[in-house]
Amino acid sequence: MSAVLVSLVLGSCAEDAPTTPEDPRLAPESVPVAGTGVYGVVCAACHGVKGEGKEELFSPSIAGLPAWYGEEQLRKFRSGQRGFHPEDLPGQQMRAISLTLTDEQISEAAASVAVMPMIPTTAPPAGADLEGGRFHFANACMECHRYNGMGEIVFHSAPLVSLNASYLKRQLRQYRAGWRGAAAGDLYGQKMADITSQLSDAEIDRLVDYIGALAHGDDPRGAREK
Ligand code: HEC
Numbered sequence: 138m139s140a141v142l143v144s145l146v147l148g149s150c151a152e153d154a155p156t157t158p159e160d161p162r163l164a165p166e167s168v169p170v171a172g173t174g175v176y177g178v179v180c181a182a183c184h185g186v187k188g189e190g191k192e193e194l195f196s197p198s199i200a201g202l203p204a205w206y207g208e209e210q211l212r213k214f215r216s217g218q219r220g221f222h223p224e225d226l227p228g229q230q231m232r233a234i235s236l237t238l239t240d241e242q243i244s245e246a247a248a249s250v251a252v253m254p255m256i257p258t259t260a261p262p263a264g265a266d267l268e269g270g271r272f273h274f275a276n277a278c279m280e281c282h283r284y285n286g287m288g289e290i291v292f293h294s295a296p297l298v299s300l301n302a303s304y305l306k307r308q309l310r311q312y313r314a315g316w317r318g319a320a321a322g323d324l325y326g327q328k329m330a331d332i333t334s335q336l337s338d339a340e341i342d343r344l345v346d347y348i349g350a351l352a353h354g355d356d357p358r359g360a361r362e363k
């Protein structure tokens with residue numbers, strides 16, 4: 138991707154959202170070349186050529202997210218239902234990008250992401266409380282995100298097992314803090330805001346550890362309370 142395109146994309150956002158085009162992490166020389174479609178030109182810079190994400194940019198591993206979910210979230214960023222909070226800098230960065238996209242570009246980029254092989258969430262650290270996490274997931278999350286953590290189109294619930302752990306934790310805290318799911322009309326986000334309002338930091342960490350186990354074949358069906 139050329140330096141000109143990067144500055145076009147980032148430059149055109151400057152009026153709409155307080156991103157920081159001068160941020161060295163977004164310097165054009167760090168941008169990889171990844172094809173000429175919307176994904177390669179606009180998205181790969183932050184989400185990586187395989188959709189693997191970049192921890193240092195807070196950009197999640199989006200590879201394999203279904204097109205319906207990707208489109209829905211890109212539209213939420215663009216309409217201001219997501220990435221609206223002044224302290225939510227990663228959300229604002231993604232919002233700035235979304236503002237440059239037409240409906241057609243959103244569909245094209247989401248379709249490119251959907252065919253990328255998913256990258257499983259990292260396995261949990263040794264000593265993680267998987268039994269507790271499994272029981273919690275089975276009782277509080279499975280009905281919408283399914284037993285395999287792959288999400289369900291009818292509930293508009295995201296797949297979880299391919300998202301990186303730091304992003305999962307951050308999103309659960311963001312819902313809880315009212316940075317996501319709190320905008321007027323965001324019915325599906327509101328569900329997660331309600332659910333996370335009951336969660337402690339320790340429970341969030343335990344659930345994300347468990348999602349790592351789920352991504353590597355654990356089965357929450359038949360989970361028992363300790
Ligand atoms: C400037 C860096 C940057 C660029 C370029 C960028 N993103 Fe993002 N993206 C992010 C960050 C940071 C987040 C996390 C936002 C948050 O925490 O809410 C994100 C989040 C997302 C999400 C939400 C994932 C989820 O699980 O809900 C999707 C989908 C997404 N990006 C798709 C894209 C697509 C498609 C493109 C290209 C059109 C793109 N992004 C370009 C930085 C970027």
Ligand code: HEC
Binds near residue numbers: 280282297309328344
């Ligand atoms: C009532 C259905 C429902 C339940 C129960 C539920 N979720 Fe969700 N979840 C959703 C929906 C719908 C979304 C997408 C919301 C949005 O658009 O912001 C979502 C989004 C998420 C996200 C953000 C994913 C992303 O790609 O950014 C995470 C993380 C998550 N849920 C984890 C959980 C965990 C952990 C539990 C159990 C404590 C849980 N969810 C319970 C419906 C649910």
